[in-house]
Amino acid sequence: MPELVFFSGTMDCGKSTLALQIGHNRSARGLRGVIFTRDDRAGEGKLSSRLGLVTDAVEAHERMDLYGYLVDHLSRGGRADYVIVDEAQFLAPEQIDQLARVVDDLGLDVFAFGITTDFRTRLFPGSQRLIELADRIEALQVEALCWCGAKATHNARTVGGIMVVEGEQVVVGDVNENSAEVGYEVLCRRHHRRRLTSAAAGAGTLSPDVLPVTAD
Structure with a gap:
């Protein structure tokens, strides 16, 4: 039976690499x-x-009907x-519904890859x-690691080297309007809660919202 499969994980856990590998393996079998x-x-x-691996893909724009695109593609011969979908977290909920319809009505396997949570958790x-x-x-089996060596479970955004927990959910590009590096x-989780990035740890600084812990 065809399936809608969601491969999820943090950044740096090999989602896009696996997507490319799945495509390669099926292409090698004539699919x-x-x-x-x-x-x-x-x-x-x-x-x-x-x-460094790259292949051509169809850009799934914000209002694109993915089911309609595939029906048109098939009807034209x-x-x-x-179907492989990378960066699936950026799709609208209705586009995910369309992918489910691709599985149910067109009988195609859909392999979706994406990050589960944003920088705000x-x-x-x-x-x-x-x-x-x-x-x-x-869940992707290649574990991304926090700077402390523990399993990384959260994605953090930094602006000018400082971790932020507010802002637009999606920021495309390397700089914001103030030209501060993003x-x-x-x-x-522990260091995300404390806003302690590798740069902050190297500088020996903690977020001001981290209270000191004392023992009686």
Whole structure:
């Protein structure tokens, strides 16, 4: 039976690499897939991994009907044996519904890859809908690590090297309107709560909201 499978994890856990590997393995067996992505680091219409691998993809724009796109593709004589969706957290909930319809009505496996929560530890709407609808949810087995060596479970955003917990859920690009550098880092829950990034730890500083702990 075809499935909607959600592969989830933090940044740096190999989601895009696995997406490329799944596509490669099926292509080697003579299957042909359609790859969707959204706001990839390599630019529009690309699926890339941090290992340097990249392939062409269909950019899933905000109002794009993914089910309609595939129906049109097939009706024009195109072939699709499976569907891969990277950066699925950026999709709208209704687009996740469309992916479920691709599985149920077109009989295609859909492999979706995405981050579960944002830098504020809140669920992305696309990821939430995938959790609600997916036939299967797979946690990526390659564990990203916090700077302290513990398993990284949270994504942190830094602006000018300082961790922030407010702002737009999605920031595309490397700089904001103030030209302050925007970066991301994976942290364990403890250090995310304390806003203690690798840079802050190296400087020997703690967030001002961390209270000292004393023992009686």
